[in-house]
Amino acid sequence: xxxxxxxxxxxxxxxxxxxxxxxxxxxxxxxxxxxxxxxxxxxxxxxxxxxxxxxxxxxxxxxxxxxxxxxxxxxxxxxxxxxxxxxxxxxxxxxxxxxxxxxxxxxxxxxxxxxxxxxxxxxxxxxxxxxxxxxxxxxxxxxxxxxxxxxxxxxxxxxxxxxxxxxxxxxxxxxxxxxxxxxxxxxxxxxxxxxxxxxxxxxxxxxxxxxxxxxxxxxxxxxxxxxxxxxxxxxxxxxxxxxxxxxxxxxxxxxxxxxxxxxxxxxxxxxxxxxxxxxxxxxxxxxxxxxxxxxxxxxxxxxxxxxxxxxxxxxxxxxxxxxxxxxxxxxxxxxxxxxxxxxxxxxxxxxxxxxxxxxxxxxxxxxxxxxxxxxxxxxxxxxxxxxxxxxxxxxxxxxxxxxxxxxxxxxxxxxxxxxxxxxxxxxxxxxxxxxxxxxxxx
Numbered sequence: 181x182x183x184x185x186x187x188x189x190x191x192x193x194x195x196x197x198x199x200x201x202x203x204x205x206x207x208x209x210x211x212x213x214x215x216x217x218x219x220x221x222x223x224x225x226x227x228x229x230x231x232x233x234x235x236x237x238x239x240x241x242x243x244x245x246x247x248x249x250x251x252x253x254x255x256x257x258x259x260x261x262x263x264x265x266x267x268x269x270x271x272x273x274x275x276x277x278x279x280x281x282x283x284x285x286x287x288x289x290x291x292x293x294x295x296x297x298x299x300x301x302x303x304x305x306x307x308x309x310x311x312x313x314x315x316x317x318x319x320x321x322x323x324x325x326x327x328x329x330x331x332x333x334x335x336x337x338x339x340x341x342x343x344x345x346x347x348x349x350x351x352x353x354x355x356x357x358x359x360x361x362x363x364x365x366x367x368x369x370x371x372x373x374x375x376x377x378x379x380x381x382x383x384x385x386x387x388x389x390x391x392x393x394x395x396x397x398x399x400x401x402x403x404x405x406x407x408x409x410x411x412x413x414x415x416x417x418x419x420x421x422x423x424x425x426x427x428x429x430x431x432x433x434x435x436x437x438x439x440x441x442x443x444x445x446x447x448x449x450x451x452x453x454x455x456x457x458x459x460x461x462x463x464x465x466x467x468x469x470x471x472x473x474x475x476x477x478x479x480x481x482x483x484x485x486x487x488x489x490x491x492x493x494x495x496x497x498x499x500x501x502x503x504x505x506x507x508x509x510x511x512x513x514x515x516x517x518x519x520x521x522x523x524x525x526x527x528x529x530x531x532x533x534x535x536x537x538x539x540x541x542x543x544x545x546x547x548x549x550x551x552x553x554x555x556x557x558x559x560x561x562x563x564x565x566x567x568x569x570x571x572x573x574x575x576x577x578x579x580x581x582x583x584x585x586x587x588x589x590x591x592x593x594x595x596x597x598x599x600x601x602x603x604x605x606x607x608x609x610x611x612x613x614x615x616x617x618x619x620x621x622x
Contacts, residue, residue: 184369184372185362185365185366185369188365189358189361189362189365192358192361192365193358193361196354196357196358196361197354200350200351200353200354203350204346204347204350207346208342208343208346211339211342211346212339215335215338215339215342216335219307219332219335220296220307220309223296223307223309223328223330224294224296224309224311224328226250226260226262226309226328226330227262227309227310227311227326227327227328229248229249229250230248230249230250230253230262230264230275230326230328231311231313231326232249233245233248233249234264234273234326236315236317236322237317238317238318238319239317239318239319240317240319240322242264242272242273242324244273248262248275248276252277253275253276253277254275254276254277255276255277256276256277256279256280257277257280257281258277259330259331259333260275260277260328260329260330260331261274261275261277261278261281261283261328261329261330262274262275262277262278262326262327262328262329263275263278263283263286263327263329264324264325264326264327265285265286265324265325265327266323266324266325267312267323267324267325271283271285272324281302283301283329284299284301284306284308284329286308286310286325286327287310294309294310294311295308295309295310295311295312296308296309296310298332301329304331304332304333305331305332305336306329306330306331306332307329307330307332307335308327308328308329309327309328309329310325310326310327310328311325311326311327312324312325313325313326371394371395371397371398372398374391374394375390375394375398375401375402375405378390378391379405382409383480383516384480388409388413389405389406389409389410390402390405390406392406434458480514480515480516481514481515481516481517481519481522482511482513482514482515483509483513483514483515483522483545483552484509484510484511484513484545486519486522486523486526487507487509487526487543487545489523490523490526490527490530491505491507491530491543494527494530494531494534497531497534498534498535501534501537501539502539503534503537503539503540503541504539504540504541505540505541505542505543506540506541506542506543507542507543508543508544508545508546509543509544509545509546510545510546510547512547513545513546513547513552513621514552514621515552515619515621516620516621517599521595521598521599524591524592524595525591525592525595525596525617526554528588528589528591528592529554529556529592529615529617530543530556531588532556532588532589532615533556533557533558533560533612533613533615534558536558536560536561536612536613537558537559537560537612538559538560538612539559540558540559540610541556541557541558541559542555542556542557542558542608542610543555543556547621549621550620550621551601551618551619551620551621552618552619552620552621553616553617553618554615554616554617554618554619555614555615555616555617556614556615557608557609557610557612557613557614557615558608558610558612558613559608559610559611559612560611560612560613561612562607562608562611562612562613563605563613568605571589571605572589572590572592572593572603572605573590592615592617596617596619599619599620600619600620601617601618601619601620602617602618603615603616603617603618604616604617
């Protein structure tokens with residue numbers, strides 16, 4: 181999913197755009213209606229001026245003055261035209277501006293009201309205003325229709341200018357409002373970004389808990405995270421202390437049982453075997469319980485220093501074998517987990533390789549995508565395919581003559597599973613066994 185800021189910004193932009201568009205349409209519609217009404221009033225004002233200038237004799241003859249009150253009515257093709265028509269028959273009069281043009285006839289039956297309409301004429305759009313009256317003469321009322329026709333280019337230009345101004349200002353306001361919204365989001369969501377950065381700092385080991393300087397909406401979350409972290413640290417400490425106390429308390433009873441086994445004669449080997457078995461079970465379960473497992477908030481741990489310490493120790497332990505170790509560990513490889521788990525895992529693998537090798541051990545640790553690959557190979561007798569799963573079970577040793585308790589490789593399996601990884605046992609190119617492990621990268 182996209183970020184919270186992006187989602188709110190996108191939603192705000194969509195709402196703002198919709199609001200601006202609807203507002204612009206409403207304002208444009210209102211302005212157009214107002215401009216249309218103003219145009220109607222102006223044309224009827226021109227029509228009334230023509231009516232004021234008209235003279236009708238007692239015999240019903242229409243006479244118009246030589247100069248009209250509106251100059252445009254006297255200029256040919258000026259865009260403003262006037263005419264006077266009887267209810268039926270040819271036009272009684274048209275303005276000098278209409279010379280050479282055939283003006284559209286107004287509707288003959290418009291009643292006593294006013295008529296205003298937009299219609300095409302001469303390739304353009306025009307407004308037509310008409311008024312039907314009855315002029316009183318001595319011979320009786322004389323019905324006539326006064327009409328004025330004007331080009332709508334000015335009206336359309338006014339509308340275009342208004343649209344450009346309106347949309348320009350609204351677009352500028354929308355941009356300003358959107359920038360203000362983004363600024364408000366950046367400022368308002370700053371505590372959440374601070375939480376995220378502090379969580380990353382905890383993951384990288386730069387700090388242990390979240391700070392307490394948060395708004396009350398976020399403070400409850402930060403307090404709960406701190407409580408969880410403190411509880412986890414305290415629980416791990418109590419757990420390890422309890423396991424250490426248990427191991428220490430079992431040493432004395434087991435030592436007493438061994439001492440007594442030496443004095444019981446013919447049953448001494450059986451007692452020694454059972455005591456050793458109890459000791460192996462206790463050690464295995466203690467090691468298994470001590471496995472911390474993967475934690476999202478564990479600080480990433482460099483693998484290379486741990487490998488170097490283990491190699492130094494194992495070369496001292498197996499100095500009599502003169503084992504050649506080829507180690508290739510990428511400096512950038514990080515393990516997100518407990519250092520004790522990593523040492524237990526690598527220590528058992530390397531100890532097993534040194535123990536069974538003839539003269540050579542190969543260790544490779546590297547990144548591959550989002551996982552850490554660990555390969556440990558030796559040139560020893562190897563592990564048959566049918567025994568590969570069996571050696572990962574507690575207490576199983578393929579060679580009973582070789583010292584050991586049979587809990588090392590099962591411990592490796594338990595640690596790998598606790599971290600969501602995998603382990604495979606294959607044939608090594610050196611002739612012995614190859615252990616291939618995959619663990620989540622730090």
